[in-house]
Amino acid sequence: MTPDLTESSRDPAHALLDETVPAGEPWLRRIAKGQVFRIVDLEGNQAVDTVFFAADDPDEHYSLTHTIQAQGGLYLGVGSRLMSSEGRPMLTIVADTCGRHDTLGGACSCESNTVRYALEKRAMHSCRDNFMAAISAGATGLGKRHVASNINFFMNVPVTPEGGLTFADGISAPGKYVEMRAEMDVLVLVSNCPQLNNPCNAYNPTPVRCLVWEAA
Numbered sequence: 001m002t003p004d005l006t007e008s009s010r011d012p013a014h015a016l017l018d019e020t021v022p023a024g025e026p027w028l029r030r031i032a033k034g035q036v037f038r039i040v041d042l043e044g045n046q047a048v049d050t051v052f053f054a055a056d057d058p059d060e061h062y063s064l065t066h067t068i069q070a071q072g073g074l075y076l077g078v079g080s081r082l083m084s085s086e087g088r089p090m091l092t093i094v095a096d097t098c099g100r101h102d103t104l105g106g107a108c109s110c111e112s113n114t115v116r117y118a119l120e121k122r123a124m125h126s127c128r129d130n131f132m133a134a135i136s137a138g139a140t141g142l143g144k145r146h147v148a149s150n151i152n153f154f155m156n157v158p159v160t161p162e163g164g165l166t167f168a169d170g171i172s173a174p175g176k177y178v179e180m181r182a183e184m185d186v187l188v189l190v191s192n193c194p195q196l197n198n199p200c201n202a203y204n205p206t207p208v209r210c211l212v213w214e215a216a
């Protein structure tokens with residue numbers, strides 16, 4: 001399937017918020033209904049693990065199963081509606097210059113690094129650590145139990161004809177971006193993945209840029 005690549009006409013100079021998330025760091029912000037959120041893969045091949053929550057009720061969160069079911073497909077791209085655990089659209093992807101975003105790979109953790117790679121990887125920083133650090137620092141009402149399934153923007157996890165998953169080399173490149181419109185007030189929780197054991201970050205985690213524009 002050829003991805004639908006759609007550029008955005010939004011000008012970063014007019015963004016409400018324009019922040020760089022350093023390699024391996026978390027980012028947590030509130031985005032109001034109608035506002036548009038863009039993530040830019042500044043140097044290429046960087047996985048951006050992302051969870052969304054309904055801003056006023058974090059028990060409602062991004063749902064992998066509702067999203068896949070709603071669009072009848074595994075990968076995210078232009079037109080994808082990111083659905084909540086209550087079956088409501090949270091955000092809609094409105095522009096994308098990468099063409100591949102993963103729904104299935106999950107977020108790395110101390111446990112998965114230990115099981116997949118080696119016991120001595122236990123102390124390595126992980127996306128799960130980032131999620132916990134961000135929610136404990138912010139007064140958002142989010143707790144450990146709220147962190148559910150996540151999206152991996154810019155990550156390439158092809159599904160084989162037999163149904164297998166592989167963490168493949170990325171297809172993203174410097175400056176590729178994905179942009180989405182909030183359909184409700186949301187909290188966005190990002191881990192700019194610090195993973196060094198598989199090619200999801202090309203073995204070299206790099207910064208990303210997060211921008212938010214006011215509702216049209």
Ligand SMILES: [Zn+2]
Pocket residue numbers: 049107108109126127128191193194195
């Ligand atoms: Zn990770």
